[in-house]
Amino acid sequence: MPPSIQALTHIYFRHNKKFPHVWCPGCGNGIVMGALLRAITRLELEKDEVVLASGIGCSGRMPTYLDFNTLHTTHGRALTFATGIKLANPALNVVAIMGDGDATAIGGNHLIHAARRNLNLTAIIINNSIYGMTGGQYSPTTPFGSTTTTSVYGHIEHAFSIAELAVTAGASFVARSTVYHAALADQLIEQAMLKPGFAVVEIISNCHVQYGRRNQIGNAIDMLNLFKEQAVTVKKAATMDSEELREKITIGVLADRDLPISTNEYKRIREQARADQGKKSI
Amino acid sequence: MTEEKRVRRLLQGNEAIVYGALAARCRFFAGYPITPASEIAEQLSVRLPAVNGTFIQMEDEIASIGAVIGASLAGVKAMTATSGPGFSLMQENLGFACAAEVPCVIVNVMRGGPSTGLPTSPAQGDVQMARWGTHGDHPIIVLAVSSVLDSFTITVKAFNLSERYRVPVLVLSDEVVAHTRESVELPLNSEVKVVDRIAPGMPPDWYKPYQEDARGVPPMAAFGDGYRHHVTGLVHDQDGFPTQNPQEVEKFHHRLSMKITKGLDDIQLTRKFYMEDAEFFVIAYGSVARSALRAVEEARRAGIRAGLVQLITLFPFPRRTLTPYLQQCHSVLVPELNLGQISREVQRINQGLCTVVKQNRVDGKLITPQEIYSRLVKLSAGPAG
Ligand code: SF4
Numbered sequence: 001m002p003p004s005i006q007a008l009t010h011i012y013f014r015h016n017k018k019f020p021h022v023w024c025p026g027c028g029n030g031i032v033m034g035a036l037l038r039a040i041t042r043l044e045l046e047k048d049e050v051v052l053a054s055g056i057g058c059s060g061r062m063p064t065y066l067d068f069n070t071l072h073t074t075h076g077r078a079l080t081f082a083t084g085i086k087l088a089n090p091a092l093n094v095v096a097i098m099g100d101g102d103a104t105a106i107g108g109n110h111l112i113h114a115a116r117r118n119l120n121l122t123a124i125i126i127n128n129s130i131y132g133m134t135g136g137q138y139s140p141t142t143p144f145g146s147t148t149t150t151s152v153y154g155h156i157e158h159a160f161s162i163a164e165l166a167v168t169a170g171a172s173f174v175a176r177s178t179v180y181h182a183a184l185a186d187q188l189i190e191q192a193m194l195k196p197g198f199a200v201v202e203i204i205s206n207c208h209v210q211y212g213r214r215n216q217i218g219n220a221i222d223m224l225n226l227f228k229e230q231a232v233t234v235k236k237a238a239t240m241d242s243e244e245l246r247e248k249i250t251i252g253v254l255a256d257r258d259l260p261i262s263t264n265e266y267k268r269i270r271e272q273a274r275a276d277q278g279k280k281s282i
Numbered sequence: 283m284t285e286e287k288r289v290r291r292l293l294q295g296n297e298a299i300v301y302g303a304l305a306a307r308c309r310f311f312a313g314y315p316i317t318p319a320s321e322i323a324e325q326l327s328v329r330l331p332a333v334n335g336t337f338i339q340m341e342d343e344i345a346s347i348g349a350v351i352g353a354s355l356a357g358v359k360a361m362t363a364t365s366g367p368g369f370s371l372m373q374e375n376l377g378f379a380c381a382a383e384v385p386c387v388i389v390n391v392m393r394g395g396p397s398t399g400l401p402t403s404p405a406q407g408d409v410q411m412a413r414w415g416t417h418g419d420h421p422i423i424v425l426a427v428s429s430v431l432d433s434f435t436i437t438v439k440a441f442n443l444s445e446r447y448r449v450p451v452l453v454l455s456d457e458v459v460a461h462t463r464e465s466v467e468l469p470l471n472s473e474v475k476v477v478d479r480i481a482p483g484m485p486p487d488w489y490k491p492y493q494e495d496a497r498g499v500p501p502m503a504a505f506g507d508g509y510r511h512h513v514t515g516l517v518h519d520q521d522g523f524p525t526q527n528p529q530e531v532e533k534f535h536h537r538l539s540m541k542i543t544k545g546l547d548d549i550q551l552t553r554k555f556y557m558e559d560a561e562f563f564v565i566a567y568g569s570v571a572r573s574a575l576r577a578v579e580e581a582r583r584a585g586i587r588a589g590l591v592q593l594i595t596l597f598p599f600p601r602r603t604l605t606p607y608l609q610q611c612h613s614v615l616v617p618e619l620n621l622g623q624i625s626r627e628v629q630r631i632n633q634g635l636c637t638v639v640k641q642n643r644v645d646g647k648l649i650t651p652q653e654i655y656s657r658l659v660k661l662s663a664g665p666a667g
Contacts, residue, residue, distance in 0.1 A: 014512075018523045051505050053352075064512060064523065069505040071355065072514035072524075073348065074378050080345040084352025084360070085505060087336045088310055092356070092506050110348075113341040266336065273331035 008037045012047075014067050022061050026220030028179035028205030032126050033062050035186035035203070036095070042190055043093075051094045053082045055102035058133045058207075059126045062097050076107030079114045079123060086119050090263045093122075093193060100127040101139040104160050108140070115169035115198050120261050122192045123200045125162055128207035136210030147214045163202045167255045172197025174255040178204040178227035181251060191253070197261050204249055290467045295433040295459040296321035296363075298466065299389055300329065302437025303361055305474045308387070309335035310360035312349035314342055314368060317401045318457045319391040322363035343371035350386045351379050355513060357504025359441060363389035366408055367398060370415070376450055377416035378515040380538070383448040383492070383500075385479060387440045391455045392568075394646050403646030404457040406568055406619040410626075412452045413597045419535060421542040423451045423549055424597040426567040430464040436594060442477035443549060447541055448499050454596070456619070458569040458648060482509055491522045494533070498541030542598055551594035552603050556582060560589030562613040562636075562661050565604070565628055567593040570617050570649050577654035586662040596624065601631045608635040613661050617641035617649050 003011075013019070023029050040050060052063035056075035063070035069092070073081045078096040086094045103111050103125045114121065130148060131137045137150040141162060146155045163176040173195040177185040185203050192199035206212060206223035217223055227249065234252035237245060293301070299322050303311075311326040313319075327337040336353070340346040346362045353360040364372065369390040379386055394400025395407045412424045423443055427433045437453060444451040482489045482501040491511040493500050500520075503509030516524040517531050525531065542549065555575055557563060566574035571592040581588040591607060593600065608614065608628075613636050616625035625640045632638050641657055643649050 047510055048506060048508050064514070067510060069510050070512045071352075071505075072512070072516065073351075074374055074515055077344065077348045077375065080340065080348025080375075081352035081355075083338070083340070083345070084310070084312060084349035084354075085356045086352075087338060087349070088353035088356035088358040088360070089504075089506050109341055110345055113345070266331070270331040270334060273328065277329075277332040 002038060003041055005034055008034070008041065012037050012066050014065055018064050021065055023058060024209045026206070026208060027058065028128060028207070029059055029062060029126060031179040031182050032124065032185065032203050032205060033065070035182055035189055036124065037066075038186040039189035039193060043193055045093055049091070049093055051082075051085055051092050052097060053078045053085065053094065054097040055099065055107060057099040057102050057131065059097055059099040060102065076102050076105070076110065078102070079107065079110045079121070082121055083114065083117070083119060086121055087263065090120070095122045095124060095193065097124050098126070100125065100129060100141040100162065101131050104140040104162055104165070112165070112169040115166050115171040115200070117262055118170065118172060118198045118259050119263055120196055121198055122189070123198070124189060125200065125202045126205045127162055127202055128205040128211060129159070130207050130211040132207045132210045136214060148211070163200065163254050166200040170259070171200045171255065172257055172259050173199035173253070175200070175253045176202045176204070176249070176251050178231055178249060178251060179206060180224045180227040181231060184251060188253070195256070197259055286470050286472065288467055288470060290465050292463050292465050293430050294321065294461055294463045295427065295430050295455055296391065296461070297325060298430045298433035299363070299437045299453070299455070300325040301468055302434040303387070303441070304329060304333065305434070305471050305476070306359065306438045306441035307476055308359045308361050308441060309333065310350065310353040310358045311336070311362065312338045312340050312346040312353070312360070313362045313364065314340055314346050316365045316368045318393055318460050319363045319365045319389065321460070322389060343368040344375060347372045347375040347379070347386070347388065351375060351384050354384045354386050355505055357507065359385070359445070361387040361389065363391065365391045365393050366395045369408060369411065373415040377418060377420065379450040380416065380420035380422060381515045381517070382513050383538070384450070385444040385448050386450050387437070387444055387453060388450060389437070389453045389455060391457065391460045393457055400646045402457060404569060404619055404648060405644070405646070406454070406456060406570070406623065407644075408454065409596060409620065409623040412454060421449055421538050422597060423447070423449055423542070423595065424454060425451065425551070425594055426454045426596050427459055428568050428571040428592065429459065430462065431466045433459060434466070434468055438474055438476070439551070442475070445477050445479040446499070447545055447549070448479065448502060449542065454568065456568050486510070490520045492518060493520045494537055498537050498544055546598060546602065549595055549598060550600035550603060552600050553592040553594065555590040555592070557589040557591065557607060559587055560607070560611055561587040562611045562615070563589040563591060563607055564615045564617065564654065564658070565591050565593060565624065566617055567596060567624065568619075570619060573649050573651045574617060574654050576651035577658055580651065580655045581658045581662070584659070586658060588658050588662070593624070599627045599631070604628070604631060605635070608632050611636050613637040613639060615639045615641055615654070615657055615661060617654055619643055619649065
């Protein structure tokens with residue numbers, strides 16, 4: 001029996017500190033937080049072994065509520081801080097939690113380089129296609145034609161597919177879920193945290209307050225139902241052509257490959273450097 | 283085991299910074315290549331792994347200082363090095379380090395600016411940016427080096443101050459100091475005084491990461507050592523959690539400033555030459571201080587009562603040291619490789635005590651001893667001179 005959400009809140013929340021939280025009722029961020037906690041429980045990690053680093057935005061507040069080593073960085077920079085933490089103490093399980101604007105606009109360069117660099121880090125990217133906290137402006141994942149506070153005439157740019165970007169940039173493990181598929185989300189996070197190397201889990205989430213409402217999709221439940229309809233598994237997607245896939249969300253594991261991890265490689269460099277220094281004083 | 287012996291080495295300023303950082307037990311460097319600072323990264327990439335440290339070249343300067351802060355939060359002494367344009371990019375996370383009180387050292391080997399400016403020429407144009415480049419009110423410590431030996435000792439000092447006050451410390455070098463080779467005898471590692479951050483002594487449940495105490499500098503736990511806590515760039519309460527409570531916000535700002543004010547005697551470093559009976563004096567820093575010393579010595583030989591105060595700490599500005607001299611002398615000359623960034627500070631504290639004379643050069647060339655000497659001769663003619 002997996003522990004109930006209530007049991008998890010007793011174990012992991014900072015009860016007496018920073019509640020109530022800042023999220024709107026029904027926000028997908030809460031589902032992602034639950035998924036993360038279930039994954040951590042199943043992995044049987046000690047609280048002291050886990051570091052959560054976030055950027056700025058609604059998703060950025062998640063670590064504040066949880067009783068781990070937590071860090072709320074500058075906008076878009078969570079992965080850079082995470083990189084330093086991991087390199088300084090490779091024993092820590094470092095998870096970066098980012099939003100779509102966080103990870104792919106201001107932090108886009110850090111994301112692709114983290115994927116290429118392949119440290120043993122996990123990135124959870126909550127993609128709700130909008131800047132929620134700043135009032136609903138378009139983000140790099142806002143679909144073409146959508147209405148936002150900065151695209152009231154309809155959005156004229158094209159959206160990134162975050163997971164595919166991460167696959168192309170070379171991440172060891174890439175997966176996607178939606179907040180409707182909460183059980184899948186926590187399995188994917190668990191797999192990502194177990195995977196040696198840089199792992200990305202994109203979770204399509206609802207910002208019904210800033211995105212759903214403006215685009216006539218409705219409330220949180222309506223958005224979840226939409227995700228249910230739009231989702232197709234990786235296996236199913238392989239049988240569909242690009243036209244059929246246009247409005248769909250592919251969920252599951254998109255990439256899983258074994259690549260050298262730079263922290264391990266660096267051990268070799270240290271040995272080499274010590275050997276060289278033994279020979280001559282540099 | 284053979285005993286460690288002091289050796290004379292022919293080093294450039296950038297190399298001496300590397301020796302200083304290692305002596306101060308810096309074990310992490312993240313950076314991005316830029317002229318004229320690149321030698322610092324290059325040499326640390328060779329030497330850090332041998333001492334179980336870590337070098338990483340990041341995708342840009344923003345990422346570099348992010349990684350430095352992360353490493354410091356995980357308990358390792360960390361630094362980066364850059365030059366003007368890269369320093370501009372670092373300002374955002376520099377502010378984070380100020381707000382979250384994360385010790386780290388940032389070396390800026392200044393080159394001409396603004397923008398890409400003059401990549402291989404000396405300048406001192408980043409002095410006010412070092413103090414005020416990141417937004418908001420915040421404390422910071424800015425040190426300047428003038429020689430190869432300085433580059434070693436001041437880098438050690440920078441780490442020590444950073445750890446003691448939990449504040450980012452900026453080391454300003456310039457292209458001349460960075461690339462000039464001098465023969466120096468560095469102290470042995472065992473002779474170097476190294477300060478480490480204070481770890482919490484209380485049980486983890488009692489730990490409040492930003493609690494006010496007499497020193498104003500709370501003990502610092504590292505991620506992973508059992509003291510789980512929250513770190514944020516938002517204004518936070520003593521538990522580290524965001525707050526907008528006016529009383530807590532005010533307390534946050536005051537403690538940040540107070541911890542530096544309380545340490546002023548320890549932080550404000552200057553060197554004085556011929557100041558006992560000086561009738562007028564020079565205030566200089568960086569490579570210009572060396573030209574100034576030579577000029578003052580020439581002036582003394584010519585029977586002119588000139589003196590020099592070399593600033594090592596530029597910020598917090600050493601007002602207490604300078605005010606008595608401003609009272610004692612009839613004029614002060616402030617030569618700089620910019621249009622007057624420190625003379626502005628001198629004017630601010632001078633309050634009519636004496637005459638402040640600027641001497642500026644922004645053509646990518648050094649201020650020579652002769653140039654300063656001829657100004658001293660003029661000044662010696664008196665206030666009207
Ligand atoms: S604004 Fe949107 S993303 Fe932010 S908390 Fe509300 S629903 Fe969630």
